[in-house]
Amino acid sequence: MPEPSASSVSPVIRVVLSDDHPIVRAGIRDHLNRVADISVVGEASNGDEAYTLARELQPDVLLLDMEMPGTHGVQVAARLHAEKSPVRVLALSAYDSIHFIQSTLEAGAYGYLIKEEMPETIIEAVRGVAGGKKGWLSERVQERRALYLTESGDPLTKLSERELEILKLIGQGYDNLTISEVLNISERTVRNHASSIYNKLGFHTRAELVAWVWDFGLIKETNG
Incomplete structure (x- = not known):
């Protein structure tokens, strides 16, 4: 069987792994390193180390424990986001x-996982985030969000009224510029309302x- 050409080989996703529990870190590292397209290139045991390694090693993904000693995980994410780190x-x-x-997503994180996730879910998340998918949520997190909306009553x-108008137009696939033209308001106003909608609905x-x-x-399909 011929060897795959260099152009056909997928690039390896470089990951910095952070967790203050060595056993947890070792378990995640072993699972990630078992797949051919992911490599753990650095490990951190606190928030400050995670931030430093992310800046020094420039990995594709920083798998960041949010509750470590030192700088809090949300602060690490916010710093990297503010610096426009890749x-x-x-x-x-x-x-x-x-x-x-x-709050974690708003700080700039690309995705969110619960620690009890299956190893396969962590691998899927690393690949999704490395591929540019922002707002990656595990099924468990999505279910938690849906439950929150249900318990909160009619969201x-x-x-x-204006936000509801914009929400319906977003649901129909219109971009901000088109919505501004439809409602005869500025595109900046649409962006501000859209941001408020995201925050209110979670x-x-x-x-x-x-x-x-x-x-x-909220949107009903129409035939013909």
């Missing part, structure tokens, strides 16, 4: 609070919001 933060946490999840009551990405609009039944 390193993509994948949060790993024991917390499944919707507010903590949201649409949180929105103003979503981070437009694709996720659009999917929820249809699942919620």
Whole structure:
């Protein structure tokens, strides 16, 4: 069988792994290193080390424990985001609070995992985040978000009339410029309203919001 050409070989995803528990770190490292397209290139046991290694090694993904000694995980993510670092933060946490999840994503993290996830889910998340998927959430986190919305009652009551108008147009696939033209308002105003909608409903990405609009039944398909 011929060897694959260099152009056909997928690049290896370089990961810096951070967790203050050596046994946990070793277990995750072993699972990640078992797949051909992922390599753990550095390990950190506290927030300061994680930040330093992310800057020095420039990995594709920083798998970041959010509750370590030193600088808090949210602060690490926010610093890297503010510096426009190309390193993509994948949060790993024991917390499944919707507010903590949201604040982590708003700090610049590309994805969020719960520590009890299966190894296959962690691998899938690393690949997704490395591939540029922002707002990657595990199935468990998505279920937690859905439960939060259910327990909160009708989430649409949180929105103003203008926000509801914009939400419906987002659900129909319109971009901000088109929405501004339809409603005769500035594109900046649309962006501000959209940001408010994300915060009130607990979503981070437009694709996720659009999917929820249809699942919620706010937009009805029409035939012909």
